[in-house]
Amino acid sequence: MAFFTSEYECKLDAKGRLVLPAKIKASLPETSGTELVLRRGFEPCLVLYPMVEYKKIYAKVAGLSEFNEEYRNFQRNFFRGNTEVELDNMGRFLIPKLMMKYAQLDKEAIVVGMGNRVEIWSPDLYEEYLIKDQSAFSKMAEKILSEE
Structure with missing residues (x-):
């Protein structure tokens, strides 16, 4: 099972390639190798899964x-928003133009480990979707984690 955590500031090159952060790459399951699936997220971000x-x-x-x-x-x-991508020997993968447009990605991205998947965000949009009030976050954690 994959285990991705933390957030990373990344750059996209002129062709729309993103270098996967070393810690994310190291956490890829060996069974998936360099095969990944990129899909449109429910929010305006992209979601990357090991195969x-x-x-x-x-x-x-x-x-x-x-x-x-x-x-x-x-x-x-x-399924319309899914595409298989493969890491090259430098740990990069190409983000299709339609997906870059969907997630409003340009030259920079925030890559966030989400357990079994990785989210890729435009830095501006990412900030909009974060919980700013720590008290509200604490109450949410209590509610969600006590449901189990």
Whole structure:
């Protein structure tokens, strides 16, 4: 299982390639190697999965009944924003132009380890989605973690 944490400031080159931070790259499961799946996030960011983690989600989404309209709509929107990417020998991968536009990425990105996946954010948008009030964050943690 992958285990990604922390946040990293990264740069994109002129071609739209991002160098995966060394700690993120070191945490990639050996079974996935350099094969990754990049998809549009539910927020305006990109989500990067090692292939082994993506296959778990793929199985759930692909297993939904095609005869249910809501499921079909979800599948359509989920799968349309996915693409396989591969790390080159320098640890870079190319972010497709449509995905860069979706996440409003330009020259800089914030890469955030999210356990089994990695989020890639525009620095400006990332700040908008962070919880600023630590007391509210504490209450959220109490509520969510006590539900288990």
